[in-house]
Amino acid sequence: MSIEINHVSKYFGDFKALEQIQLSIKKGELIALLGPSGSGKTSLLRIIAGLESASEGSIFFNDQDMTDVDAVSRHVGFVFQHYALFSHMTVADNISYGLRVRSRRVRPSKKEINEKVDELLNLVKLDGLQKRYPSQLSGGQRQRVALARALAVQPEVLLLDEPFGALDAKVRKELRRWLRNLHNQFDVTSIFVTHDQEEAMDVADRIVVMNKGRIEQIGTPDEVYENPNSPFVFDFLGNVNLFKGRVQEGNLTSGTITLRTSGSPKHENKEVVGYIRPHQMELHQSHIEGAFPIKITHIQPVGPIVFIEAEKVNEGELIDIELPKNEFTPLGLKIGDTVYSRPNQVHVFSPEEFSI
């Protein structure tokens, strides 16, 4: 099922929670709505589900206008952060609920329902727990039951609101992988809300970055990380080194440091901020063109990456650098050494790009 969101806005009284949201989702895509608290992620998800109405705009599933169709008739699966399981029902009854409440004409037989429950329990790796009650399960297990319940009715659209938000880091990671596999197997179109950039990067085909009720950027995890189109996206999606200064003839001068930029005319002769990701900083033992001196203050190897913190000589500010271990080790560097750093990419934003 493809989903088309056309110019959707949402007002709560005078407050504009969503402003002119325009989004096309392809059949079978796994989309993350990513943004800080209050950016409108849940409101958008609820409007897609039909649990909330849009103040303006329309929603289409395939070619069908769903804008005024109620939630039940949209046939979407929904999973909330706080496992909304029925506490007085067993796991099996929770999972089969959506099938059992169907009208008699389309309701499967008892045998078919039992088979479906077994199949889903196997899929979510909870075999044998049919008779347990939600209170007898761990948080991760409950959330897997909630997913099995949502999938039982074979929805073509699966909506998840911070599904793993209440779980610890290790379980979250496991469930993410597992959601990805499940999504592929079921061939559903899935949209999940998260404020965790790592989670969005790990799972989604495309990320929709939201801020203050608007979409800032839509792209693959790689696109939004490597080519953020605004300072907000840059900051929100990872660690960054900032260089404030002025651009002249394509060179950004920040204190005693001069960096080569892509030379966009729109930044010429302007006060700007240069954004550089830690992995875009090179390290050299001797001075080369475009490099500036730094003094190493901290070295932290983590798996295949070495995280380095260094002080800009003359400037005093700290910067972060990330290098693959096999590139860092041969340099034989230690804390206190002075070396040279050069960015291999500088993203420059001028004041008008900081409008939000």
Ligand code: ATP
């Ligand atoms: P969080 O990550 O904290 O859940 P979110 O990005 O999902 O945030 P929403 O829950 O969509 O954000 O809320 C967007 C804005 O709309 C917030 O400022 C919120 O206070 C406001 N809002 C949401 N629901 C209502 C409501 N029923 N009445 C009034 N304001 C609301």
